[in-house]
Amino acid sequence: MYHDPLSPYIPGRVVVKLNLQMNFTNEEIALLRASFMQLIPASEELSVSFYRRMFDEHPEVRTHFKPDMQSQQDKLIDTLAVLLDTLNRPANAENLLLSLGKRHIAYGATPELYAWVEVSLKQVMAEYADAETFLAVEPLWARLLSYVGTTMMEGTKYCRKFRLREFG
Numbered sequence: 001m002y003h004d005p006l007s008p009y010i011p012g013r014v015v016v017k018l019n020l021q022m023n024f025t026n027e028e029i030a031l032l033r034a035s036f037m038q039l040i041p042a043s044e045e046l047s048v049s050f051y052r053r054m055f056d057e058h059p060e061v062r063t064h065f066k067p068d069m070q071s072q073q074d075k076l077i078d079t080l081a082v083l084l085d086t087l088n089r090p091a092n093a094e095n096l097l098l099s100l101g102k103r104h105i106a107y108g109a110t111p112e113l114y115a116w117v118e119v120s121l122k123q124v125m126a127e128y129a130d131a132e133t134f135l136a137v138e139p140l141w142a143r144l145l146s147y148v149g150t151t152m153m154e155g156t157k158y159c160r161k162f163r164l165r166e167f168g
Contacts, residue, residue: 028140029087035129035137036084040077042128047073050124058116064107083148097148101155109156114149121145 024032039046051069055062065072079100086092101109122141126134134141 024087031137032140033084039128043077046124046128047076050121053120061108097151098155101152105156111153114153118145118149
């Protein structure tokens with residue numbers, strides 16, 4: 001067990017270390033980062049497209065978001081940037097994703113929605129990327145987004161278990 005540095009609003013919060021496997025080589029990390037950098041000029045359009053698609057296909061989650069989506073759209077891109085920055089430090093990436101998973105309980109996140117996000121985010125990224133370049137890194141993005149969803153769900157499960165034990 002270790003202290004969760006990403007939950008400063010809960011002093012002394014302890015979480016279980018999961019050791020989920022995120023095995024990316026330095027070359028794969030460089031390819032993911034380079035493909036993300038190609039998306040930066042279109043990041044605003046990409047995030048608008050992603051959330052528009054989410055709300056069209058899952059209108060039930062719209063109520064969990066503020067009417068002005070600019071901040072949320074920025075968070076999506078910023079979170080991807082931070083995640084890519086931590087890929088060579090798996091414990092940091094895991095901490096980030098567990099913390100995000102805990103917060104997403106309040107947003108109505110479900111395993112089905114995580115699966116949808118994995119597929120849809122990759123599709124939206126492909127729409128804004130150079131087709132040939134993205135085709136080469138698509139399997140890496142699929143692995144990364146699968147890891148993101150799995151780890152965030154583990155954070156959700158742990159938080160629910162913790163709440164039940166503490167308050168149930």
